[in-house]
Amino acid sequence: RPGSTIHEKVTELEHELEQLQLQVSEAVKTPVQVIYRTVEGISRQEGLTEEVRNALSVIIQSLSSSNLYEPAFASELRSFDSLDDATREWLNVELSVRKGAAVLPARQRPAIGSTPRSSSFTSSGKLLQDGQAEGTAGTSLLQDAMGDPGTGPGDLASRQSRGLDRDDAFYLAEADVDFATLQSWSCNMYRDESEDRLLALFALFLEDFDLIEEFALDRGRLRRFLRQVRKRYKANPYHNFRHVWDVTQACYHFLTFCKAADLLSSLEVLSLLISALCHDLDHPGLNNVFLVNTGAELAILYNDISVLENHHVCVLFKLLQQDELNFLCDLPRPQFQTLRRLVINNILATDVARFHVEICTKFGAIVPAFDKENPEHRGLLLQMLMKAGDISNPCRPFETAKYWAESLFLETFAQGDLERQLDLPVSPMMDRETVQLPQSQINFVKFVVMPMYKSLCDLLPAITPIIELLNSNSAEWKSRITPTSPSSSTESVAAARDDESKPRLTSSPRENGGSMLGKEST
Secondary structure, three states, X not given: OOOOHHHHHHHHHHHHHHHHHHHHHHHOOOHHHHHHHHHHHHHOOOOOOHHHHHHHHHHHHHHOOOOXXXXXXXXXXXXXXXXXXXXXXXXXXXXXXXXXXXXXXXXXXXXXXXXXOOXXXXXXXXXXXXXXXXXXXXXXXXXXXXXXXXXXXXXXXXXXXXOOOOHHHHOOOHHHOOHHHHHOOOOXXXXXXXXXXXXXXXXXXXXXXXXXXXXXXXXXXXHHHHHHHHHOOOOOOOOOHHHHHHHHHHHHHHHHOOOHHHHXXXXXXXXXXXXXXXXXXXXXXXXXXXXXXXXXXXXXXXXXXXXXXXXXXXXXXXXXXXXXXXXXXXXXXXXXXXXXXXXXXXXXXXXXXXXXXXXXXXXHHHHHHOOOOOHHHHHHHHHHHHHHHHOOHHXXXXXHHHHHHHHHHHHHHHHHHHHHHOOOOOOOOOOOOOOOHHHHHHHHXXXXXXXXXXXXXXXXXXXXXXXXXXXXXXXXXXXOOOOOOXXXXXXXXXXXXXXXXXXXXXXXXXXXXXXXOOOOOO
């Protein structure tokens, strides 16, 4: 009862509990909470003009949002009167859907398992169904992503039958390439006839930073790992082994020519190179939205969240679980755990819909005070480099940029055709009946690529020539806009490519020569 000793003690304890709760609350304040309270305190001060008070009110309202990095496209896109409907829809889907990729209510999706499993790509990027054939079609478009990739020209058994599984064939061209050529932004190995050569060149990327020696990477296991990585890439028009090698070379350019490696640790450099080579492992040639909307097994497995990106990471670390492939076997456990975390973050960052705006916004905020001793700053730089490499095609010399743009449209139009067959809404930028390649490239550069590269350039000035190429390529695409059928620019791609000469990597002999990975014991 009031006045009693027990009542006084309870009151005292309640007061102490309130003080303790207040202390805990103060101790765990997030930066956003600190900013919010600071701005709120300023807004209550006397003598503020109405303009300043209104501005502070807008800031407070924005900080109260649960989606700080979600772009306000609904209002912003209305200001672009000249923006075509396809691009407007694509931007809304790609850059504002962050909590799962589904765009259809469940009742409108095909039943799980109803998606055709027998489709494959023709040379023109169209789908073959029900036993149709066209020469030697690529691997199944809808092949179960969890299964083994089928037999193909890159498979080990096929290569052995042709006598090409010898070490001298695997590293045939390793000794006649110089690093300066590999570092060049004009280096275009995407049409090289030998994927063995590309694997060898990846080893050169590691050697340039002395990563094989520094981390005691097992050379035999590395060789076997690289072969298995190549086997896990399907014969898609775009998301294939040559694409990821091209992305890896772009990252290598950023690390060397653009001096990004000077801001990173050796382990972080290793994580970026591994991430780049493995970031699209076992890609089915279909995007996350399609997998979610069709109830694909991978979408179920990953709860509709970054479905493909999670799968790419999973395939990578499943390979490393095999003793004969684990070239990282001598890394101390803490180092391996750090590397794994970095690789996961790098590859997940390539999910444009979930992370593009958030990562770019965070990176832009730290650039003025970038601190290479701050692991959070370095982590954001790694993610930006990975993302920049992944969308580097529009930045290359125009003929290379055009080649990759056409390759991508062969793949995305095939998805659009399949969506139409399944009575699904055709995804933005995937309808061959409405999309025009030149305009799509101009808008992609304007809204996605250019802002990202400009942000990177603020930290890495050597990227400036790439931005100049972007401007030049956009002008070239603009000159190619015609009133012709939207898909006409891709219908003759396959035939045109058969007539093209294959670019080669010009090189000079390496001083040390020989294979850096040594001979693999049989």
